[in-house]
Amino acid sequence: MYYIVNYKLHKEYMERRAPHRPAHFELLKEYITSGELLMGGACDDQQDAIIIFQVEDVARIHAFIEVDPYIIHEVAVSYTIRQWNMVTGEVQHQGLS
Numbered sequence: 001m002y003y004i005v006n007y008k009l010h011k012e013y014m015e016r017r018a019p020h021r022p023a024h025f026e027l028l029k030e031y032i033t034s035g036e037l038l039m040g041g042a043c044d045d046q047q048d049a050i051i052i053f054q055v056e057d058v059a060r061i062h063a064f065i066e067v068d069p070y071i072i073h074e075v076a077v078s079y080t081i082r083q084w085n086m087v088t089g090e091v092q093h094q095g096l097s
Contacts, residue, residue: 001054001055001056001058001083002038002052002053002054002083002084002085002086003052003053003054003055003058003061003081003082003083003084004050004051004052004081004082004084005040005050005051005052005053005061005065005079005080005081006048006049006050006079006080006082007048007049007050007051007070007071007076007078007079008047008048008076008077008078008079009042009046009047009048009049009075009076009077010074010075010076010077013042013046013075014046016073016074016075017070017075019073020069020070020072020073020075023069024068024069024070024075027064027067027068027069028040031053031064035054036053036054036055036060037051037052037053037064038052038053038054039051039052040052049070049076052084058081058083061081062081065079065081
């Protein structure tokens with residue numbers, strides 16, 4: 001199943017993310033390698049970030065969020081998880097750039 005995670009970012013997102021970005025990227029790489037994290041990134045307005053997962057059990061997403069430095073250190077101040085019914089498109093694994 002596909003899920004969209006929407007992080008609501010702190011108003012000082014750019015400043016707050018810097019010390020936590022390397023650890024956040026290491027976590028992303030772990031889930032990319034497992035094939036569970038398909039894509040993610042911040043929106044242009046830097047108010048939200050979107051992460052798209054493909055997992056069998058939403059507990060894997062909760063496990064990600066519980067250890068994500070962006071959540072722990074309030075780079076993202078809240079989040080939602082929504083199941084997404086993808087009906088068109090193609091998923092290609094590209095890794096972290």
